[in-house]
Amino acid sequence: MKIRKDDNVKVIAGNSRGKTGKVLKVIPDKNRVIVEGANVVKRHQKPDRNNQQGGIIEKEAAIHISNVMLICSNCKKAVRVSRKRNEDGTTERICRSCNKAV
Ligand SMILES: [Zn+2]
Incomplete structure:
Protein backbone atom coordinates (compact mmCIF):
# COMPACT_ATOMS: atom_id res chain seq x y z
CA MET A 1 0.00 0.00 0.00
CA LYS A 2 1.44 3.33 -0.99
CA ILE A 3 -1.18 5.29 0.90
CA ARG A 4 -1.08 5.59 4.64
CA LYS A 5 -3.35 6.97 7.30
CA ASP A 6 -3.14 10.77 7.61
CA ASP A 7 -1.82 11.17 4.07
CA ASN A 8 -3.40 13.89 1.97
CA VAL A 9 -4.82 12.47 -1.22
CA LYS A 10 -6.74 13.59 -4.27
CA VAL A 11 -9.67 11.59 -5.59
CA ILE A 12 -9.28 11.00 -9.31
CA ALA A 13 -12.39 8.99 -10.17
CA GLY A 14 -15.99 8.59 -9.15
CA ASN A 15 -18.48 11.03 -7.66
CA SER A 16 -15.91 12.86 -5.59
CA ARG A 17 -13.42 13.34 -8.42
CA GLY A 18 -11.15 16.31 -7.75
CA LYS A 19 -11.73 16.37 -4.02
CA THR A 20 -8.80 16.35 -1.69
CA GLY A 21 -8.74 15.18 1.89
CA LYS A 22 -6.98 13.35 4.62
CA VAL A 23 -6.95 9.57 4.75
CA LEU A 24 -8.95 8.55 7.80
CA LYS A 25 -8.55 4.83 7.43
CA VAL A 26 -6.76 2.31 5.24
CA ILE A 27 -8.33 -1.09 4.59
CA PRO A 28 -5.43 -3.17 3.20
CA ASP A 29 -7.51 -6.34 2.72
CA LYS A 30 -9.76 -4.59 0.24
CA ASN A 31 -7.26 -2.10 -1.17
CA ARG A 32 -9.53 0.69 -0.08
CA VAL A 33 -9.18 3.91 1.83
CA ILE A 34 -11.59 6.24 3.56
CA VAL A 35 -10.94 9.89 2.73
CA GLU A 36 -12.27 12.71 4.83
CA GLY A 37 -15.14 14.46 3.04
CA ALA A 38 -14.94 12.30 -0.09
CA ASN A 39 -17.43 9.75 -1.37
CA VAL A 40 -19.94 10.76 1.28
CA VAL A 41 -23.05 8.65 1.26
CA LYS A 42 -26.31 9.36 3.01
CA ARG A 43 -27.67 6.64 5.18
CA HIS A 44 -31.21 6.67 6.39
CA GLN A 45 -31.28 5.67 9.97
CA LYS A 46 -34.36 4.52 11.75
CA PRO A 47 -34.84 5.70 15.31
CA ASP A 48 -33.50 3.23 17.82
CA ARG A 49 -32.60 3.12 21.45
CA ASN A 50 -29.37 5.06 21.00
CA ASN A 51 -30.68 7.50 18.47
CA GLN A 52 -34.20 8.56 19.31
CA GLN A 53 -34.63 10.81 16.32
CA GLY A 54 -33.26 8.75 13.51
CA GLY A 55 -32.83 10.65 10.28
CA ILE A 56 -30.17 10.89 7.63
CA ILE A 57 -26.55 10.52 8.55
CA GLU A 58 -23.69 11.25 6.21
CA LYS A 59 -20.70 9.00 6.22
CA GLU A 60 -17.62 8.56 4.07
CA ALA A 61 -17.59 5.35 2.07
CA ARG A 93 8.23 6.99 -0.80
CA ILE A 94 9.76 9.23 -3.42
CA CYS A 95 7.69 11.79 -5.28
CA ARG A 96 8.17 11.26 -9.00
CA SER A 97 7.55 14.91 -9.63
CA CYS A 98 10.09 16.57 -7.32
CA ASN A 99 12.13 13.47 -6.34
CA LYS A 100 11.84 14.20 -2.63
CA ALA A 101 10.75 11.81 0.08
CA VAL A 102 7.06 12.10 0.84
ZN1 LIG B 1 6.73 16.32 -4.97
Missing part, protein backbone atom coordinates in the same frame (compact mmCIF):
# COMPACT_ATOMS: atom_id res chain seq x y z
CA ALA A 62 -14.37 3.56 1.18
CA ILE A 63 -12.71 4.37 -2.14
CA HIS A 64 -10.53 1.97 -4.10
CA ILE A 65 -6.87 2.80 -3.77
CA SER A 66 -6.47 3.13 -7.54
CA ASN A 67 -8.94 6.01 -7.48
CA VAL A 68 -6.84 8.23 -5.26
CA MET A 69 -3.44 9.85 -5.70
CA LEU A 70 -1.08 10.94 -2.99
CA ILE A 71 -0.50 14.67 -2.66
CA CYS A 72 3.17 15.39 -2.27
CA SER A 73 3.93 17.42 0.85
CA ASN A 74 6.77 19.19 -0.96
CA CYS A 75 5.37 20.17 -4.33
CA LYS A 76 1.66 20.01 -3.34
CA LYS A 77 0.76 18.14 -6.49
CA ALA A 78 -1.11 14.87 -6.88
CA VAL A 79 1.77 12.59 -7.77
CA ARG A 80 2.85 9.06 -8.38
CA VAL A 81 5.38 7.76 -5.94
CA SER A 82 8.06 5.14 -6.13
CA ARG A 83 9.48 3.18 -3.26
CA LYS A 84 13.06 3.39 -2.20
CA ARG A 85 14.67 0.99 0.20
CA ASN A 86 17.24 2.52 2.50
CA GLU A 87 20.35 0.79 3.75
CA ASP A 88 18.79 0.39 7.19
CA GLY A 89 15.89 -1.57 5.70
CA THR A 90 13.24 1.12 5.95
CA THR A 91 11.39 2.20 2.86
CA GLU A 92 10.70 5.70 1.70
Whole structure:
Protein backbone atom coordinates (compact mmCIF):
# COMPACT_ATOMS: atom_id res chain seq x y z
CA MET A 1 0.00 0.00 0.00
CA LYS A 2 1.44 3.33 -0.99
CA ILE A 3 -1.18 5.29 0.90
CA ARG A 4 -1.08 5.59 4.64
CA LYS A 5 -3.35 6.97 7.30
CA ASP A 6 -3.14 10.77 7.61
CA ASP A 7 -1.82 11.17 4.07
CA ASN A 8 -3.40 13.89 1.97
CA VAL A 9 -4.82 12.47 -1.22
CA LYS A 10 -6.74 13.59 -4.27
CA VAL A 11 -9.67 11.59 -5.59
CA ILE A 12 -9.28 11.00 -9.31
CA ALA A 13 -12.39 8.99 -10.17
CA GLY A 14 -15.99 8.59 -9.15
CA ASN A 15 -18.48 11.03 -7.66
CA SER A 16 -15.91 12.86 -5.59
CA ARG A 17 -13.42 13.34 -8.42
CA GLY A 18 -11.15 16.31 -7.75
CA LYS A 19 -11.73 16.37 -4.02
CA THR A 20 -8.80 16.35 -1.69
CA GLY A 21 -8.74 15.18 1.89
CA LYS A 22 -6.98 13.35 4.62
CA VAL A 23 -6.95 9.57 4.75
CA LEU A 24 -8.95 8.55 7.80
CA LYS A 25 -8.55 4.83 7.43
CA VAL A 26 -6.76 2.31 5.24
CA ILE A 27 -8.33 -1.09 4.59
CA PRO A 28 -5.43 -3.17 3.20
CA ASP A 29 -7.51 -6.34 2.72
CA LYS A 30 -9.76 -4.59 0.24
CA ASN A 31 -7.26 -2.10 -1.17
CA ARG A 32 -9.53 0.69 -0.08
CA VAL A 33 -9.18 3.91 1.83
CA ILE A 34 -11.59 6.24 3.56
CA VAL A 35 -10.94 9.89 2.73
CA GLU A 36 -12.27 12.71 4.83
CA GLY A 37 -15.14 14.46 3.04
CA ALA A 38 -14.94 12.30 -0.09
CA ASN A 39 -17.43 9.75 -1.37
CA VAL A 40 -19.94 10.76 1.28
CA VAL A 41 -23.05 8.65 1.26
CA LYS A 42 -26.31 9.36 3.01
CA ARG A 43 -27.67 6.64 5.18
CA HIS A 44 -31.21 6.67 6.39
CA GLN A 45 -31.28 5.67 9.97
CA LYS A 46 -34.36 4.52 11.75
CA PRO A 47 -34.84 5.70 15.31
CA ASP A 48 -33.50 3.23 17.82
CA ARG A 49 -32.60 3.12 21.45
CA ASN A 50 -29.37 5.06 21.00
CA ASN A 51 -30.68 7.50 18.47
CA GLN A 52 -34.20 8.56 19.31
CA GLN A 53 -34.63 10.81 16.32
CA GLY A 54 -33.26 8.75 13.51
CA GLY A 55 -32.83 10.65 10.28
CA ILE A 56 -30.17 10.89 7.63
CA ILE A 57 -26.55 10.52 8.55
CA GLU A 58 -23.69 11.25 6.21
CA LYS A 59 -20.70 9.00 6.22
CA GLU A 60 -17.62 8.56 4.07
CA ALA A 61 -17.59 5.35 2.07
CA ALA A 62 -14.37 3.56 1.18
CA ILE A 63 -12.71 4.37 -2.14
CA HIS A 64 -10.53 1.97 -4.10
CA ILE A 65 -6.87 2.80 -3.77
CA SER A 66 -6.47 3.13 -7.54
CA ASN A 67 -8.94 6.01 -7.48
CA VAL A 68 -6.84 8.23 -5.26
CA MET A 69 -3.44 9.85 -5.70
CA LEU A 70 -1.08 10.94 -2.99
CA ILE A 71 -0.50 14.67 -2.66
CA CYS A 72 3.17 15.39 -2.27
CA SER A 73 3.93 17.42 0.85
CA ASN A 74 6.77 19.19 -0.96
CA CYS A 75 5.37 20.17 -4.33
CA LYS A 76 1.66 20.01 -3.34
CA LYS A 77 0.76 18.14 -6.49
CA ALA A 78 -1.11 14.87 -6.88
CA VAL A 79 1.77 12.59 -7.77
CA ARG A 80 2.85 9.06 -8.38
CA VAL A 81 5.38 7.76 -5.94
CA SER A 82 8.06 5.14 -6.13
CA ARG A 83 9.48 3.18 -3.26
CA LYS A 84 13.06 3.39 -2.20
CA ARG A 85 14.67 0.99 0.20
CA ASN A 86 17.24 2.52 2.50
CA GLU A 87 20.35 0.79 3.75
CA ASP A 88 18.79 0.39 7.19
CA GLY A 89 15.89 -1.57 5.70
CA THR A 90 13.24 1.12 5.95
CA THR A 91 11.39 2.20 2.86
CA GLU A 92 10.70 5.70 1.70
CA ARG A 93 8.23 6.99 -0.80
CA ILE A 94 9.76 9.23 -3.42
CA CYS A 95 7.69 11.79 -5.28
CA ARG A 96 8.17 11.26 -9.00
CA SER A 97 7.55 14.91 -9.63
CA CYS A 98 10.09 16.57 -7.32
CA ASN A 99 12.13 13.47 -6.34
CA LYS A 100 11.84 14.20 -2.63
CA ALA A 101 10.75 11.81 0.08
CA VAL A 102 7.06 12.10 0.84
ZN1 LIG B 1 6.73 16.32 -4.97
